[in-house]
Amino acid sequence: MVSERGLQVLRAIVQDYVATHEPVGSRSIVERHAFGVSAATIRNDMAQLEDEELIAAPHTSSGRVPTDKGYRVFVNHLAQVRPLSTAQRSAIETFLADPADLDDLMARTVRVLTQLTGQVALAQYPSFARASITHIELVAIASNRLLVVLVTDAGGVSQRIAGLPVDVDEGDVAVLRARLSALIVARSVAEALDRVRALHEPVGVRQDPALAALAVVIGEELEEFRQEKLVMAGAATLARREQDFRGSIHPLLEAIEEQVTLLRLMSEMVVDEHGLAASIGNENAPFGLGEASIVASDYVAPGGTARVGIMGPTRMDYPSNLAAARAVARYLSRMLEEDDAGR
Amino acid sequence: MVSERGLQVLRAIVQDYVATHEPVGSRSIVERHAFGVSAATIRNDMAQLEDEELIAAPHTSSGRVPTDKGYRVFVNHLAQVRPLSTAQRSAIETFLADPADLDDLMARTVRVLTQLTGQVALAQYPSFARASITHIELVAIASNRLLVVLVTDAGGVSQRIAGLPVDVDEGDVAVLRARLSALIVARSVAEALDRVRALHEPVGVRQDPALAALAVVIGEELEEFRQEKLVMAGAATLARREQDFRGSIHPLLEAIEEQVTLLRLMSEMVVDEHGLAASIGNENAPFGLGEASIVASDYVAPGGTARVGIMGPTRMDYPSNLAAARAVARYLSRMLEEDDAGR
DNA sequence: AATTGGCACTCAGTACAGGTGAGTGCCAGA
DNA sequence: TCTGGCACTCACCTGTACTGAGTGCCAATT
Numbered sequence: 001m002v003s004e005r006g007l008q009v010l011r012a013i014v015q016d017y018v019a020t021h022e023p024v025g026s027r028s029i030v031e032r033h034a035f036g037v038s039a040a041t042i043r044n045d046m047a048q049l050e051d052e053e054l055i056a057a058p059h060t061s062s063g064r065v066p067t068d069k070g071y072r073v074f075v076n077h078l079a080q081v082r083p084l085s086t087a088q089r090s091a092i093e094t095f096l097a098d099p100a101d102l103d104d105l106m107a108r109t110v111r112v113l114t115q116l117t118g119q120v121a122l123a124q125y126p127s128f129a130r131a132s133i134t135h136i137e138l139v140a141i142a143s144n145r146l147l148v149v150l151v152t153d154a155g156g157v158s159q160r161i162a163g164l165p166v167d168v169d170e171g172d173v174a175v176l177r178a179r180l181s182a183l184i185v186a187r188s189v190a191e192a193l194d195r196v197r198a199l200h201e202p203v204g205v206r207q208d209p210a211l212a213a214l215a216v217v218i219g220e221e222l223e224e225f226r227q228e229k230l231v232m233a234g235a236a237t238l239a240r241r242e243q244d245f246r247g248s249i250h251p252l253l254e255a256i257e258e259q260v261t262l263l264r265l266m267s268e269m270v271v272d273e274h275g276l277a278a279s280i281g282n283e284n285a286p287f288g289l290g291e292a293s294i295v296a297s298d299y300v301a302p303g304g305t306a307r308v309g310i311m312g313p314t315r316m317d318y319p320s321n322l323a324a325a326r327a328v329a330r331y332l333s334r335m336l337e338e339d340d341a342g343r
Numbered sequence: 344m345v346s347e348r349g350l351q352v353l354r355a356i357v358q359d360y361v362a363t364h365e366p367v368g369s370r371s372i373v374e375r376h377a378f379g380v381s382a383a384t385i386r387n388d389m390a391q392l393e394d395e396e397l398i399a400a401p402h403t404s405s406g407r408v409p410t411d412k413g414y415r416v417f418v419n420h421l422a423q424v425r426p427l428s429t430a431q432r433s434a435i436e437t438f439l440a441d442p443a444d445l446d447d448l449m450a451r452t453v454r455v456l457t458q459l460t461g462q463v464a465l466a467q468y469p470s471f472a473r474a475s476i477t478h479i480e481l482v483a484i485a486s487n488r489l490l491v492v493l494v495t496d497a498g499g500v501s502q503r504i505a506g507l508p509v510d511v512d513e514g515d516v517a518v519l520r521a522r523l524s525a526l527i528v529a530r531s532v533a534e535a536l537d538r539v540r541a542l543h544e545p546v547g548v549r550q551d552p553a554l555a556a557l558a559v560v561i562g563e564e565l566e567e568f569r570q571e572k573l574v575m576a577g578a579a580t581l582a583r584r585e586q587d588f589r590g591s592i593h594p595l596l597e598a599i600e601e602q603v604t605l606l607r608l609m610s611e612m613v614v615d616e617h618g619l620a621a622s623i624g625n626e627n628a629p630f631g632l633g634e635a636s637i638v639a640s641d642y643v644a645p646g647g648t649a650r651v652g653i654m655g656p657t658r659m660d661y662p663s664n665l666a667a668a669r670a671v672a673r674y675l676s677r678m679l680e681e682d683d684a685g686r
Numbered sequence: 687a688a689t690t691g692g693c694a695c696t697c698a699g700t701a702c703a704g705g706t707g708a709g710t711g712c713c714a715g716a
Numbered sequence: 717t718c719t720g721g722c723a724c725t726c727a728c729c730t731g732t733a734c735t736g737a738g739t740g741c742c743a744a745t746t
Contacts, residue, residue: 062726139480380689383689386738402697403695404695406737
């Protein structure tokens, strides 16, 4: 069992280790923190913490370093989210003011997050899966080529060019438009996808090759709506932090390039009652990121909730990073709420 | 003056150094290459090469390493572009077959290039600056909200939502569509931009606030067409090569994140008569990439020519990388020619 | 004039030894 | 339960010696 003071010692070790990046000994703890007891007493507490595998010694006689389990306890029980400075808050506001469109807003979001934290920033796009289709427009580009534009009520727009196996004229296009409109407008993306796919059933398709071709393209567009998207920034900051990741940032860069891994990881994180989440060190091992930690915060978009997060070394400054993620997420929620469709 | 054999020695040094990553001495040269002379003779040649600053010694008595100038001579006079293996050629073909759209094609292009070379791959999008507008479509999303879609003859499509200061009905939209159509359809992107901007002249604008708002949005879209875009892959490979860049890959990662630097760098490279270009080491210093080299090859798209390239350490394998860039560029040109609009 | 073998010299890299100091673990006493 | 004291460990630094790859130069050879 770990005593109350033992936990405070753990907190001190985590804080000092994150600050100095060096194993912390009993002596430096009594110097830097006012525990009112001697180094020997701290040593006894540290022995307990070591028994519980909350801290570990890199080699026989050296200071201690928090284990991943130790960080977990720190985050769950010991860390209070440190509120941002007003300067930081206003930085967020000015940086995110007046975005040109959703892409711009997301890009700025990750940029401001990486600037605040000095780490890699991640942000999920608002999901359009639960959004519903408000418009479908067909634009004739050539006699056998149509531009298919879909619009959702959550502000998502998608466009794609469909090549048709037959030529169509103005009238045909109007008919197709009306027919497709009736089929998917006011439906959710998921429903629309079902209904468009149903067109492929032998019965429906044979009749109209143009419709069949459009169905394929529309299916792709809907699929894209359903897909989660991720935007990132700050990969360059990893270069400075090489040794924080046991000497190889390769898995991190891979994950950043892959996207899909990070997307899954972020989706699977479990948020607490404040909408905050942390995934620490070896908890990410299944994703090949056992040396990294990710903190994230939910934000609310018209289509549902999504997440913004920060990825960094296991020995990151959790209170600050959680605070930054939360602040940005809140601001993002507010922006998306005000200007509903995300412009 | 450097003798003929001296140049062959330079070639040997570059080849061996690229292969082994270690300074190469006179002895290992006579062992690995059939010069038919003794090591002492090679040493004399090397002394000349050193006078010409084509090679340098990291420390007083060690093997020699090519200087940036040495690489330049190698690339210009000594390197023959090594043709790809048939396996590699067919890899390109299968990898690039049947792209879904232009984005997909470009993404695959850089992926295949990074796979072939193990380096960072870069590709400029075909420029739409000289393309011309074939369609403009306005879709009413709400009474004061229009989706503005632009299509170019080079396959570029752009869409953006415009918020209007006034409500408009079906008829208004039709009028606006006709008016804008007359203004920019069949014009080049550059012309269209001029004409749209002309709308902002006091005379035109006051009359119609809706038109003014649309002009702003269309201006943004056209600007986006004019902007060059870059797509990249293989950033993760840099992690393995850290020491190749004097220990810091930070500038490279920054440049990759910036994009705009690399875009300028690629644009400013001068291609030779075969459409190939190389920018070596300190030639890139103005861009903060003095430790990196970039090779590139032009490809031909409907809208004009653009470039694909490879970025890696100065000590890269120039013949192979030039060959890979050239092969991919050629294949890309062919694909874009066949399927003119890039789908 | 070009090439060669020989030789002294340089210097990075490695291995070894000794010294230092931060830090621990443990114990007896308060 | 806490504390001071003490022996012990071990990373890290420093200095020394050795090794070997490689050069630069020169006199001899072709």
